[in-house]
Amino acid sequence: MKPARTMWVVLGVLASACSAKRPVTLPSVDRNHLREAAAFSVIEDETERSRALFLEASRVLLHPRCVNCHPSGDVPLQGMDMRPHDPPVTRGPENNGVVGMECGGCHQDRNLAHARVPGAPNWHVAPLEMAWVGKSPREICEQLKDPKRNGGKSLAQIVEHNAHDKLVGWGWEPGHGREPAPGTQARFGAIVAAWVDTGAECPAEGVSP
Amino acid sequence: MSITLRVNGTEHHVDVDPEMPLLWVLRDVLNLTGTKYGCGEALCGACTVHVDGHVVRSCVMPIRRAEGTSVTTIEGLSPDGSHPLQKAWVEMGVPQCGFCQAGQIMTAAGLLKKFPRPTDEQIDQSLAGNLCRCGTYTRIRAAIKAMAGDKS
Numbered sequence: 001m002k003p004a005r006t007m008w009v010v011l012g013v014l015a016s017a018c019s020a021k022r023p024v025t026l027p028s029v030d031r032n033h034l035r036e037a038a039a040f041s042v043i044e045d046e047t048e049r050s051r052a053l054f055l056e057a058s059r060v061l062l063h064p065r066c067v068n069c070h071p072s073g074d075v076p077l078q079g080m081d082m083r084p085h086d087p088p089v090t091r092g093p094e095n096n097g098v099v100g101m102e103c104g105g106c107h108q109d110r111n112l113a114h115a116r117v118p119g120a121p122n123w124h125v126a127p128l129e130m131a132w133v134g135k136s137p138r139e140i141c142e143q144l145k146d147p148k149r150n151g152g153k154s155l156a157q158i159v160e161h162n163a164h165d166k167l168v169g170w171g172w173e174p175g176h177g178r179e180p181a182p183g184t185q186a187r188f189g190a191i192v193a194a195w196v197d198t199g200a201e202c203p204a205e206g207v208s209p
Numbered sequence: 210m211s212i213t214l215r216v217n218g219t220e221h222h223v224d225v226d227p228e229m230p231l232l233w234v235l236r237d238v239l240n241l242t243g244t245k246y247g248c249g250e251a252l253c254g255a256c257t258v259h260v261d262g263h264v265v266r267s268c269v270m271p272i273r274r275a276e277g278t279s280v281t282t283i284e285g286l287s288p289d290g291s292h293p294l295q296k297a298w299v300e301m302g303v304p305q306c307g308f309c310q311a312g313q314i315m316t317a318a319g320l321l322k323k324f325p326r327p328t329d330e331q332i333d334q335s336l337a338g339n340l341c342r343c344g345t346y347t348r349i350r351a352a353i354k355a356m357a358g359d360k361s
Binding site: 086087088089090098099100101102104105106108109112114115116117 | 251257270274317319322331334335336338
């Protein structure tokens, strides 16, 4: 290659490198915490920001504290190893167990310190159409936006549910040494709200947080 | 804290810690000792009673949540032990040591009230939380089926 041509090639490569988007680095975070919604403002493209916000939210959605009661079958799970619920309970027609084994027959309105039974108001299993076990962040994202699979909720109601529902909130106060979901409910609610505000975009298939 | 509740049709006012489990109130305050303490963690079913018709584990239900409710214990299932389930239990010789049987019968009564002719699967699912160390499960199922009119 002639020297002049080599120079133009080098300049061309440099020019394209300078015009390409620099990879955005989000602040690092440990597994027990969530990034603030504001931290995602470093992502200039709103669609990409929205996708990144959902991936952050999915760190909560896929945590065992949350996903254990969104089973893909008829048996809720328990523990960080996501083993089947013991005693052996089944979903039942209204997602709150069967007669004799209703969720509320044991789970109270708050955690029990001595008996160690976890509790929150309206303890129940998420309906089958809201199952998350075994699903990707994208699949859960699409599911959350679909009123047929989200309990008929609008996106505003999804934000409200995630930010303030007491059964959702149990995930951060699970009692008896159980590992809570990452971050806080308030921060999670803010992330979901920011996701909605940026268009509620879903991450690509195969992308995980 | 004073709590008012009906137990087996009789109104009671109990002045206890609101977090005291219903089971303790039944056994230690009202002297209804037919309901048993097994594990204290809602894992064995020995303490099963009905609260407003729902089958609950009384060992984990704070008494504050029983305010204004109607509770039925094994003593209230029938005043003289003549409830068809109790008779079926005797006829089939279900109990061995007997400790879990009040809970078993109360859960079975709740099941039969909702499903008068339950399937084996329904019986197994509903009684899955009532443990029996003597292993009387097959006789329990047979007694429930017998009472439901299935002689097989």
